[in-house]
Amino acid sequence: DADVTQTPRNRITKTGKRIMLECSQTKGHDRMYWYRQDPGLGLRLIYYSFDVKDINKGEISDGYSVSRQAQAKFSLSLESAIPNQTALYFCATSDYPTGEGNIQYFGAGTRLSVL
Amino acid sequence: GENVEQHPSTLSVQEGDSAVIKCTYSDSASNYFPWYKQELGKRPQLIIDIRSNVGEKKDQRIAVTLNKTAKHFSLHITETQPEDSAVYFCAASSNDYKLSFGAGTTVTVRA
Numbered sequence: 001d002a003d004v005t006q007t008p009r010n011r012i013t014k015t016g017k018r019i020m021l022e023c024s025q026t027k028g029h030d031r032m033y034w035y036r037q038d039p040g041l042g043l044r045l046i047y048y049s050f051d052v053k054d055i056n057k058g059e060i061s062d063g064y065s066v067s068r069q070a071q072a073k074f075s076l077s078l079e080s081a082i083p084n085q086t087a088l089y090f091c092a093t094s095d096y097p098t099g100e101g102n103i104q105y106f107g108a109g110t111r112l113s114v115l
Numbered sequence: 116g117e118n119v120e121q122h123p124s125t126l127s128v129q130e131g132d133s134a135v136i137k138c139t140y141s142d143s144a145s146n147y148f149p150w151y152k153q154e155l156g157k158r159p160q161l162i163i164d165i166r167s168n169v170g171e172k173k174d175q176r177i178a179v180t181l182n183k184t185a186k187h188f189s190l191h192i193t194e195t196q197p198e199d200s201a202v203y204f205c206a207a208s209s210n211d212y213k214l215s216f217g218a219g220t221t222v223t224v225r226a
Contacts, residue, residue, distance in 0.1 A: 042204055042216040042219045045213060059116065095210070102214060106159050
């Protein structure tokens with residue numbers, strides 16, 4: 001879905017480096033999420049934000065931080081990257097629930113390798 | 116928190132046959148159960164979802180069933196086609212609307 005854009009698409013970095021992954025959306029959604037995907041582990045929630053002033057930890061937030069710069073922008077930072085943070089990272093957005101559920105729209109993903 | 120288990124982890128079916136993926140959840144407060152499909156190298160996309168006040172939902176060749184008492188739900192794909200080959204994820208959510216995903220099922224449709 002081109003409405004959710006992640007940059008960069010691929011990144012190789014070294015252990016100990018600081019790295020930021022960016023997500024922007026034009027869908028006008030208030031809710032944004034960061035997941036990581038590892039083979040055999042599915043999608044695990046890192047952080048989520050229900051509006052600009054709301055930031056919440058997910059199930060695997062250790063070693064990560066986030067910033068919600070605006071309704072449309074949600075960035076994920078690795079302050080000091082380590083090899084086991086090598087994974088595929090997805091940003092997702094959703095609208096305020098209307099009773100139809102919580103449909104999440106994913107970006108194309110960022111493949112991160114930490115050497 | 117919610118724990119979602121998904122089985123099988125891999126599934127190989129002959130083209131034209133049916134495929135069934137099963138998930139169980141732990142939180143009895145969960146009331147929304149979506150299924151996402153992720154084709155190779157692509158992003159996950161919603162294919163069907165069901166709410167807890169409904170027992171079954173169908174959309175062409177795919178259907179989802181929910182058993183609230185047993186806390187499990189299943190995805191059924193009939194008349195499988197090569198384009199059904201993908202990784203499928205189930206998920207569950209309660210009123211705070213965070214999704215907890217299963218580990219995924221890799222479906223391969225053999226021609």
